Amino acid sequence: MRLLKKDINKFNEYGYLIIKNFLKKKEIKGIFNQMDDMINIPIKKLSKKKFKTFDEKYLFLLRKNKILKSHFYDLTKLLEGIVNLAVSKKFVNIGKKLLKSNTILVDTPQVRADHKSDKRFLPQHQELNQISKDVINFWVPLVNVNKKGGGIFLRPKSHKLGHLKFKNSNMSATSDSKKRQNTIDKIFSTKKLKKYKSIYPALKAGDAVIFQTFIFHGTTPNKLNRIRWTYISRFNSINKTPYLKNSKSTLRIPYDFDYNKIS
Numbered sequence: 545m546r547l548l549k550k551d552i553n554k555f556n557e558y559g560y561l562i563i564k565n566f567l568k569k570k571e572i573k574g575i576f577n578q579m580d581d582m583i584n585i586p587i588k589k590l591s592k593k594k595f596k597t598f599d600e601k602y603l604f605l606l607r608k609n610k611i612l613k614s615h616f617y618d619l620t621k622l623l624e625g626i627v628n629l630a631v632s633k634k635f636v637n638i639g640k641k642l643l644k645s646n647t648i649l650v651d652t653p654q655v656r657a658d659h660k661s662d663k664r665f666l667p668q669h670q671e672l673n674q675i676s677k678d679v680i681n682f683w684v685p686l687v688n689v690n691k692k693g694g695g696i697f698l699r700p701k702s703h704k705l706g707h708l709k710f711k712n713s714n715m716s717a718t719s720d721s722k723k724r725q726n727t728i729d730k731i732f733s734t735k736k737l738k739k740y741k742s743i744y745p746a747l748k749a750g751d752a753v754i755f756q757t758f759i760f761h762g763t764t765p766n767k768l769n770r771i772r773w774t775y776i777s778r779f780n781s782i783n784k785t786p787y788l789k790n791s792k793s794t795l796r797i798p799y800d801f802d803y804n805k806i807s
């Protein structure tokens with residue numbers, strides 16, 4: 545898969561890019577097959593029941609043994625198929641092109657599960673606490689998503705604001721209070737910033753949203769009965785990495801760091 549010049553311009557201008565049909569049905573099936581093989585191990589320990597779907601197995605494990613569910617979840621990021629996909633040509637070529645470098649860093653990919661009974665809302669945030677100031681993020685739903693059922697929401701062009709500081713911005717969106725989204729909405733209701741309106745793209749399974757470090761993005765709760773499975777992976781630039789330049793730096797740039805000072 546090759547990015548055209550107009551795609552790169554669009555990415556730089558809007559801070560994100562959507563590539564339809566980025567993951568093929570076969571690749572999505574491959575991810576679920578490996579997760580299914582792995583979930584069968586704790587499931588067989590707990591029940592002889594025959595399950596119709598992978599979602600049923602996951603929800604059963606969640607109900608019966610939360611710890612084993614977490615163990616399964618932790619190991620999904622080490623599944624060979626999930627790791628291999630993150631370093632496959634189609635991901636890497638885009639990462640290199642957008643980071644303008646032949647040498648880039650791969651961060652651990654993950655599969656995320658959002659289900660109806662756990663109304664997790666990830667308030668909008670900038671992608672901080674990464675290795676470099678320049679990060680390319682892939683958010684790829686493995687099921688169809690839209691505004692009504694819940695999905696990703698972003699503020700196009702907000703990356704141009706650079707690192708924005710506000711109340712509690714020195715901590716992650718998840719550790720901040722439930723008021724974080726209100727704080728963000730308030731910031732973006734001012735005369736100067738109200739042009740950065742949120743969009744809620746409707747996506748088919750396998751469509752990829754690729755976005756930059758500083759674009760404000762988050763996810764709304766999953767309101768549908770099916771689990772919202774998403775594949776998430778990241779590339780970091782080798783440039784703008786304090787860890788390579790300062791012996792006192794931590795691997796990940798702390799939330800309270802002034803990212804605008806990183807060069």
Ligand SMILES: [Fe+2]
Binds near residue numbers: 669671
């Ligand atoms: Fe994020």
